[in-house]
Amino acid sequence: MKVKIAVAGGVTGGHLYPALSVLEFLSEKVDTEVLYFTVKGKLEEKVLSESKYRTYSLNVQGLIRPIYSFKNIPRVLKIFNNKKRVLKKLKEFNPDIVFVTGGYVSYPVGLSAYKLNIPLYIHEQNVIPGLSNLKLSKFAEKIFVSFESSIDYFPEDVKEKIIVSGNPVRIKTKGELKFETPTILIVGGSGGSEFLNELACKLANKMKNYNFILSSGGKKVKCKEKNLKVFPYIDNMYDYYRSISCAITRGGATTIYELLYFEVPSIVIPWEGSTESHQIENAKQIVKSKLGYMIKEKEVNLNDLVSKIEILVQRERKILNKKNPAKIIVEEILKEVKK
Structure with a gap:
């Protein structure tokens, strides 16, 4: 089985690394072909330049708070100007699913997925959901959240689509570390x-x-x-x-x-x-x-x-084996894809 997936989420590691963790677990289950929408000059461009994933860079900026600031007018125009580019690229790639992890780059990608009738999946990392994820939630097949308290912030009519998965943890190791001193x-x-x-x-x-x-x-x-x-x-x-x-x-x-x-x-x-x-x-x-x-x-x-x-430092550390939330997300997505 092969899954084509388009992904958006970046600018900070908080949006990027959960997405990468999901992609890594997904590739363990099925063959994948990935298109990752990045923001020009931001963290994900640097990190993904060393990866096997195809990328597509967008020149967009986040909104200044408060939202009604006049300084947001050119920023909103940039987002809307990039929507046509995203729509065209997504149509060319023709993914099976779209997965977004928030941040302003997610909005044009998620909206384009909806317009092209491509199943959209969202992951929210914060307790208080970001603006992009809130706006996209009504179009999503499933909404994954890190904390149960996040559910209260979403519109009532999307709550049945929410799964409390936790936040994907990226398992990247260079070997066990041992410290003799606290x-x-x-x-x-x-x-x-x-x-x-x-x-x-x-x-x-x-x-x-x-x-x-x-x-x-x-x-x-x-x-x-x-x-x-x-x-x-x-x-x-x-x-x-x-x-x-x-x-x-x-x-x-x-x-x-x-x-x-x-x-x-x-x-x-x-x-x-x-x-x-x-x-x-x-x-x-x-x-x-x-x-x-x-x-x-x-x-x-x-x-x-x-x-x-x-x-x-006096507390005894206990390292427990827990299920990575990335696995929960991948399992749920594959259930839908296989239908």
Whole structure:
């Protein structure tokens, strides 16, 4: 059996990596032919340039908040101008299904799928669904969400199509890691966080008996502490999440779900500039699950943070074998495709 699939979802790792995880599991089940719609100059263009997938680049931009800002007029026009290109490309490729994971690139792709009568499947990573996924939900065959609380945000007439799958976890490993000293991983998301980079320097200086690993997002780190190891980006997070003592992160949906999936004791400092305060709502899931703490950036106190780290590193880590949400999504999609 062969499945032709068109995919959209990117700009950040939070949209891109769940899509890639689904594609990887799908290719284990059936032969696949993939067309991935990317945004010009963004993360997915770089990552997918090294993949076997065919790509098609679009020159679009996300909407500024508030939505009614006059600055959005040229951005909306760009999205509509690209709709014709998407429609033409999708018609040429003629996929069996279209799968989108949100972000502004998803809207023209999902809408074109509907117009061409191609089955559309959506995955939402955040607790509060993004605008594209909400708009596309009425056209979708199935809507996959990471958190049960997301269901409340969707229109009543689409709720029967929602499946709480969880957020796909990408299993990319370079081998087991073993740390002799308590080790704290600090992650600011795929784009990095200057605030967390500075915080990593302060913590490493204050807590000399602990090791710190920082994923800086390529942003400058202004210190050189012996107990702080800096990487611009970590692509094998699977290995680190299974080995560290605890983590300090932002509140991106993919990061939060990975912390939950691997049951990592965590301190989440959400970026409060995220769309519709997504990160704050995501971070609350860590508190709800009793895995750790949420601290607002303006309320961060170094001594309080040290105390919380000392509590979390004492917790015994248990690595459980769980079903990857990507498998759940693939199984559901294949049920529909085989009908």
